[in-house]
Amino acid sequence: MSKPFMFEKPIGMRDTLPALYRTKKLIRDQLTTEMSLWGYQTIDTPTLEFYDTVGDASAILDQQLFKLLDSKGHTLVLRPDMTAPIARLVASSLKEATFPVRLNYQSNVYRAQQHEGGKPAEFEQVGVELIGDGTVSADGEVIALMIASLKRAGLDNFKVAIGHVGYVDALLLDVVGNEERALVLRRYLYEKNYVGFKEHVKELSLSSIDKDRLLKLLKLRGGKEALDQARQLIQTEQGERALNELTQLWGVLESYGIDSYVKLDLNLVLHLSYYTGVVFEGYGGDLGVPLSSGGRYDQLLEKFNRPAPATGFGVRLDLLTEAIGKTAPAKENVCVIFSKERRTEATELARQKREEGISVVLQDLSGVGDVDQMSEQYDDVIYCIGKSKKGGE
Numbered sequence: 001m002s003k004p005f006m007f008e009k010p011i012g013m014r015d016t017l018p019a020l021y022r023t024k025k026l027i028r029d030q031l032t033t034e035m036s037l038w039g040y041q042t043i044d045t046p047t048l049e050f051y052d053t054v055g056d057a058s059a060i061l062d063q064q065l066f067k068l069l070d071s072k073g074h075t076l077v078l079r080p081d082m083t084a085p086i087a088r089l090v091a092s093s094l095k096e097a098t099f100p101v102r103l104n105y106q107s108n109v110y111r112a113q114q115h116e117g118g119k120p121a122e123f124e125q126v127g128v129e130l131i132g133d134g135t136v137s138a139d140g141e142v143i144a145l146m147i148a149s150l151k152r153a154g155l156d157n158f159k160v161a162i163g164h165v166g167y168v169d170a171l172l173l174d175v176v177g178n179e180e181r182a183l184v185l186r187r188y189l190y191e192k193n194y195v196g197f198k199e200h201v202k203e204l205s206l207s208s209i210d211k212d213r214l215l216k217l218l219k220l221r222g223g224k225e226a227l228d229q230a231r232q233l234i235q236t237e238q239g240e241r242a243l244n245e246l247t248q249l250w251g252v253l254e255s256y257g258i259d260s261y262v263k264l265d266l267n268l269v270l271h272l273s274y275y276t277g278v279v280f281e282g283y284g285g286d287l288g289v290p291l292s293s294g295g296r297y298d299q300l301l302e303k304f305n306r307p308a309p310a311t312g313f314g315v316r317l318d319l320l321t322e323a324i325g326k327t328a329p330a331k332e333n334v335c336v337i338f339s340k341e342r343r344t345e346a347t348e349l350a351r352q353k354r355e356e357g358i359s360v361v362l363q364d365l366s367g368v369g370d371v372d373q374m375s376e377q378y379d380d381v382i383y384c385i386g387k388s389k390k391g392g393e
């Protein structure tokens with residue numbers, strides 16, 4: 001009797017067929033080539049980590065973590081991102097490495113989905129972490145590297161939105177007075193639920209001036225001029241500091257010649273709570289959701305006892321592939337169909353062609369049902385059938 005779930009997969013799990021696999025590989029290779037040209041070193045970390053260390057530090061909602069138990073009863077998680085595992089690695093196996101450390105990765109990460117709504121629960125991120133450098137130059141470098149990587153991968157039409165955790169925090173706290181109320185507003189922002197945000201602001205018991213400050217936050221988008229408008233909404237030291245950093249950052253991006261790809265978005269809030277400074281998201285194609293994101297996280301490393309400022313980003317390979325929207329062509333491939341009396345000749349022919357870098361399928365004629373149908377799949381078919389001219393086996 002067949003099992004009911006025989007052909008089903010757990011929620012959010014996907015198969016990858018050859019054309020998509022090929023396309024992703026090509027795009028991944030372009031991204032990582034760019035990263036290594038900027039001096040980043042590739043690392044990998046285990047798929048499973050301890051919940052108490054990395055799972056917790058990853059700052060992903062608990063309900064999004066896949067948890068399991070090891071034989072000693074420890075709770076493990078499938079890594080939900082690479083930033084926390086890399087922080088652990090830099091504080092342990094790489095603890096002798098002098099800062100700044102530049103690392104890149106291409107790894108699958110796991111985030112449980114509650115519904116089968118099209119969102120994958122396992123996806124590949126290609127990203128970098130720049131650890132031990134707290135300068136605005138470092139923020140600029142990772143943004144410039146993300147842009148260069150996306151361009152090399154073949155994405156032409158994209159924009160990067162840049163914000164600052166310090167600015168949003170300062171403004172929300174200054175207006176609503178306590179962290180609990182700020183959190184509610186911040187949640188609307190990271191869900192990009194601007195209608196909900198406005199509705200909620202209306203309900204708050206605040207002066208109309210303060211309500212207006214919150215509503216104006218939603219409009220703080222655009223070029224350098226957005227910084228001047230932002231300055232008018234908040235005058236606290238934290239707010240000032242954030243805006244000064246963004247002003248300097250803009251100068252760094254200009255020196256890379258990439259200011260046309262970026263825009264400021266001062267209400268940008270990302271879903272991960274470890275961010276402490278400049279944050280950014282990349283948008284491209286017609287996706288409507290960000291295909292890459294990153295930012296500064298200056299307090300994560302100290303959770304692993306090696307305090308250091310850090311910044312980085314991750315590109316969602318699945319979304320980038322979708323945004324680019326082209327399938328990588330298959331390599332030229334040849335099929336040599338042989339009958340057994342000419343096996344040696346066919347094998348030698350296949351070997352020679354493979355040496356030239358051509359993919360060759362070597363197929364025994366008696367193993368094929370429909371030769372015509374099989375032949376259609378190849379650019380070229382060579383038949384080594386019947387008696388060999390040279391005499392054969």
Ligand SMILES: N[C@@H](Cc1c[nH]c[nH+]1)C(=O)O
Nearest residue numbers: 081083294295312313314
């Ligand atoms: N780990 C982040 C991306 C990132 C890398 N470095 C900093 N941020 C994510 O999964 O969205």
